Amino acid sequence: MTGPILSTKGLSISFGGLRAVHNLDLSVDMGEVHAIIGPNGAGKTTMINLLSGDLLPSAGQVFHRGEDITSLPAHRVARRGIGRSYQITNIFPEFTCRENCWLAARSRRETAMRFFKPSGRDKDTAENTLEALEMTGLGDQADAPAQAMSYGEQRQLEIAMLLALEPEVLLLDEPLAGLGPNESLAVIDLIRRLAPDHAIVLIEHDMDAVFSIADRLTVMVNGEMLESGSPAQIRGSDKVRQAYLGDELEMETSS
Ligand SMILES: Nc1ncnc2c1ncn2[C@@H]1O[C@H](COP(=O)(O)OP(=O)(O)OP(=O)(O)O)[C@@H](O)[C@H]1O
Ligand SMILES: [Mg+2]
Numbered sequence: 001m002t003g004p005i006l007s008t009k010g011l012s013i014s015f016g017g018l019r020a021v022h023n024l025d026l027s028v029d030m031g032e033v034h035a036i037i038g039p040n041g042a043g044k045t046t047m048i049n050l051l052s053g054d055l056l057p058s059a060g061q062v063f064h065r066g067e068d069i070t071s072l073p074a075h076r077v078a079r080r081g082i083g084r085s086y087q088i089t090n091i092f093p094e095f096t097c098r099e100n101c102w103l104a105a106r107s108r109r110e111t112a113m114r115f116f117k118p119s120g121r122d123k124d125t126a127e128n129t130l131e132a133l134e135m136t137g138l139g140d141q142a143d144a145p146a147q148a149m150s151y152g153e154q155r156q157l158e159i160a161m162l163l164a165l166e167p168e169v170l171l172l173d174e175p176l177a178g179l180g181p182n183e184s185l186a187v188i189d190l191i192r193r194l195a196p197d198h199a200i201v202l203i204e205h206d207m208d209a210v211f212s213i214a215d216r217l218t219v220m221v222n223g224e225m226l227e228s229g230s231p232a233q234i235r236g237s238d239k240v241r242q243a244y245l246g247d248e249l250e251m252e253t254s255s
Contacts, residue, residue: 005030005199006169010060020046022223033200035210038220044203048171052084053077083167085158093147097138097157101129104161132163152183170200
């Protein structure tokens with residue numbers, strides 16, 4: 001395929017008078033980790049909500065593989081292979097890790113025909129589930145209830161639930177938030193392993209992590225793209241420097 005796997009043109013949404021995302025042209029290629037950084041309230045999560053179909057833009061378009069998917073609802077965006085994680089943990093606590101993944105995978109595969117035609121894909125779903133758990137290091141805890149896991153493991157489970165859908169595009173909203181140093185390293189390593197055959201949009205406040213794994217960074221401020229480029233270009237950008245009034249890219253607090 002030529003051209004970006006996911007892109008936006010003039011993407012905008014306002015909440016009342018607040019321009020949460022304004023005129024955003026974003027482009028994400030297969031095989032790249034594209035980090036979105038910017039201060040609290042910059043519009044990063046809102047942008048992911050627009051990409052995932054959780055929000056409808058007030059102007060502009062979203063394209064996947066060159067097709068306009070702007071008006072598709074979230075479940076249809078997910079079915080196209082665009083998967084997202086949430087800033088807030090989003091699992092069923094009483095269910096096991098395996099069941100959480102299985103449910104996530106099934107929800108994507110479910111079709112209107114399911115009552116008439118038994119699905120032949122349960123085996124695939126079970127295999128994908130185990131693979132996803134193994135990839136995130138949770139393989140040996142597949143049958144543990146999610147609520148018995150540490151917070152960090154629950155965040156990893158969420159990534160496993162996402163991987164069970166076999167997405168080609170991953171939209172990750174602060175996957176390292178609240179993780180300890182070792183858990184963070186494990187997730188960073190996982191993102192690195194996934195990068196070659198996925199397109200990954202990564203919102204993250206941990207600048208060391210971001211600069212260590214991003215191929216490209218987009219800096220958002222007040223809903224707009226301030227700058228987009230390689231880590232070296234962002235580090236060297238006067239605009240980025242001026243916006244944060246400092247030499248260091250210590251621009252955010254974790255939320
Ligand atoms: N559903 C909503 N209704 C009204 N305002 C909203 C809504 N969602 C977000 N906002 C506002 O839009 C702006 C952007 O919010 P958003 O959550 O996208 O920021 P963010 O960059 O993800 O911030 P953080 O780093 O704190 O997660 C904020 O001012 C926020 O209060
Ligand atoms: Mg956010």
